[in-house]
Amino acid sequence: MTDTSTSSSPRIAASARTPLWRDVIILKWIAQVSLLIVVLSTMWFLANQAGDNLRARNISTGFDFLNRPPDIQLSEGIDTKPATGGRALWVGMVNTIRMAIAGIFFATIIGVIVGLARLSDNWLVRRLGSIWVETLRNVPLLVQIIFYFSVLTSLPRLGLVAGPINGWLHISNKGISMPRVFISDGFYQWLIVVLIGAVAAHYIRRHRTRLHDETGAQTAPTLWALGTIALFALVGLFIHPVFSWVGGIFGAIADLLDSLPIIVPQVLLCAVALGASTRWILRFLSAHRSVRGHLSLSDDDWFRIIFIALASLVVVFVVVRWTGLSSWILNSGRDLFGVMEAKFNVDGAARPFDAMLPDIVQKGAFPNYGKNGLTMSIGFAAVFFGVVFYTSAFIGENVRGGILAVPKGQTEAALAVGLTRGQTLRRVVLPQAFRVILPPTGNQFLNLTKNTSLAIAVGYSDMVQVGTTMFNQTGKTLPVVAIWMLFYLSCSLTLSVIVNWFNVRTQLVER
Numbered sequence: 001m002t003d004t005s006t007s008s009s010p011r012i013a014a015s016a017r018t019p020l021w022r023d024v025i026i027l028k029w030i031a032q033v034s035l036l037i038v039v040l041s042t043m044w045f046l047a048n049q050a051g052d053n054l055r056a057r058n059i060s061t062g063f064d065f066l067n068r069p070p071d072i073q074l075s076e077g078i079d080t081k082p083a084t085g086g087r088a089l090w091v092g093m094v095n096t097i098r099m100a101i102a103g104i105f106f107a108t109i110i111g112v113i114v115g116l117a118r119l120s121d122n123w124l125v126r127r128l129g130s131i132w133v134e135t136l137r138n139v140p141l142l143v144q145i146i147f148y149f150s151v152l153t154s155l156p157r158l159g160l161v162a163g164p165i166n167g168w169l170h171i172s173n174k175g176i177s178m179p180r181v182f183i184s185d186g187f188y189q190w191l192i193v194v195l196i197g198a199v200a201a202h203y204i205r206r207h208r209t210r211l212h213d214e215t216g217a218q219t220a221p222t223l224w225a226l227g228t229i230a231l232f233a234l235v236g237l238f239i240h241p242v243f244s245w246v247g248g249i250f251g252a253i254a255d256l257l258d259s260l261p262i263i264v265p266q267v268l269l270c271a272v273a274l275g276a277s278t279r280w281i282l283r284f285l286s287a288h289r290s291v292r293g294h295l296s297l298s299d300d301d302w303f304r305i306i307f308i309a310l311a312s313l314v315v316v317f318v319v320v321r322w323t324g325l326s327s328w329i330l331n332s333g334r335d336l337f338g339v340m341e342a343k344f345n346v347d348g349a350a351r352p353f354d355a356m357l358p359d360i361v362q363k364g365a366f367p368n369y370g371k372n373g374l375t376m377s378i379g380f381a382a383v384f385f386g387v388v389f390y391t392s393a394f395i396g397e398n399v400r401g402g403i404l405a406v407p408k409g410q411t412e413a414a415l416a417v418g419l420t421r422g423q424t425l426r427r428v429v430l431p432q433a434f435r436v437i438l439p440p441t442g443n444q445f446l447n448l449t450k451n452t453s454l455a456i457a458v459g460y461s462d463m464v465q466v467g468t469t470m471f472n473q474t475g476k477t478l479p480v481v482a483i484w485m486l487f488y489l490s491c492s493l494t495l496s497v498i499v500n501w502f503n504v505r506t507q508l509v510e511r
Contacts, residue, residue, distance in 0.1 A: 028299055054478075065474045072469055074461040076377050085470055089480075092466030093487060099380070099462065100449040100491065103387045107448060108441070110392035115399025116425075129396065137393040142454050145386035149458045152378045158360065158367050170358050170369070176381055177358035180374035185350035188343045189240040190233075197232025201225035240352060247344025254337035257330050265326040269319045277312035281305055379460030383452060391448045395441055402437035403429055435506050442499030449491050463487055 054061055066086035074080045077091035117129030158172035170177040208221035284305065289295050319325060358373025369375045406429050414424040455462040463484065471480040
């Protein structure tokens with residue numbers, strides 16, 4: 001008797017197979033690809049329409065103004081008389097970045113102090129912290145900046161002898177000038193010694209940590225590591241000239257880059273793009289493979305794999321078609337290593353650091369601050385105090401909330417084993433509170449960076465003020481706004497990457 005069930009099973013499976021026009025997976029992919037085509041077509045149509053309308057109204061959208069003289073003078077920066085529009089915008093970018101970095105540093109320090117003060121057992125300290133937060137947080141930042149600007153401009157006029165600490169600190173209606181510490185010619189040789197010390201500190205820290213795990217003794221691995229770096233830094237002040245030979249290596253690399261054809265960086269960039277995408281896809285497949293080797297991928301997983309592959313192909317296409325990118329890499333690399341060679345080829349007696357006291361010069365009828373001191377102009381100081389104090393109030397609340405989020409039993413347990421309140425705060429509370437504090441504090445860093453654009457109200461030459469002057473003179477409003485958008489987007493993404501990196505490092509690893 002013939003077994004008909006076995007012979008008929010392929011026919012049943014074939015008849016049970018879902019038609020393509022009813023397959024959910026096929027329909028989802030068709031819908032996604034169709035939507036992508038519609039969106040790209042719409043964007044292409046709108047871009048063409050916008051271009052036609054702008055040309056009809058004789059509105060230029062080119063970036064040729066970046067190479068033309070801007071005929072402007074900036075109030076301060078690395079170049080007060082820029083030769084091109086691009087150089088002027090670069091000066092504004094540097095001023096904004098300086099303000100943002102300094103503001104983030106000091107706002108974080110003050111914010112931590114204010115947050116701890118709001119939780120203090122001392123009534124006066126607690127009330128001062130509350131007044132700081134409730135006052136500064138509820139006054140608009142622009143009002144605060146204008147207030148600080150008004151106070152600073154009402155200070156006494158600058159004289160050849162100014163106080164309050166003559167020779168060290170000068171405060172007047174032209175700004176605040178203080179001593180300046182800066183890197184000197186021997187800094188890069190000294191930095192080599194410090195880097196060697198950092199490597200040694202890494203191994204010393206590992207040894208002290210292992211010793212603590214084996215014996216349970218207090219080995220202070222972090223203090224030992226910091227002490228090692230400090231020792232190498234101190235010794236490097238005297239022996240750093242021995243590393244002047246490193247300049248020859250940089251010079252050889254600069255000569256090598258100068259002799260390479262353009263095809264070399266093109267091949268390397270293509271290989272990096274393809275290798276990175278291949279590595280990501282292989283790791284992604286390995287993470288989704290079961291113990292028995294079975295691979296199970298959803299539609300979203302396939303979409304990610306295809307997107308990464310297409311992105312790498314786009315990078316390869318751009319690298320091959322845009323030869324200027326490879327040429328720029330070679331020229332920039334050659335210039336960079338040439339500059340590093342010059343930094344190392346200095347007199348052996350050059351010091352790593354130097355310092356200068358502020359000075360006052362008078363070339364005409366009025367005295368002014370010289371170039372020796374670290375001078376904060378009225379505009380810079382007004383914006384700096386405004387964004388720092390304003391942001392510190394929000395960071396203080398983040399710190400207070402993060403500490404209160406730590407269960408009270410953690411503090412009681414730390415005190416029960418004999419830790420002091422300071423040790424409890426440093427070793428138990430703050431490490432756990434940091435996971436809660438960091439995400440909202442990262443948002444405040446982004447807000448501070450964007451709030452520096454209010455510097456236009458007091459005439460500080462930041463990115464917005466320089467850009468406004470540029471498009472008032474050239475009429476290139478859209479290109480300047482596009483540069484603004486790209487610059488602030490780059491700053492936001494950079495800060496987000498840094499904050500997210502720390503956020504991932506502090507997350508609890510669940511099993």
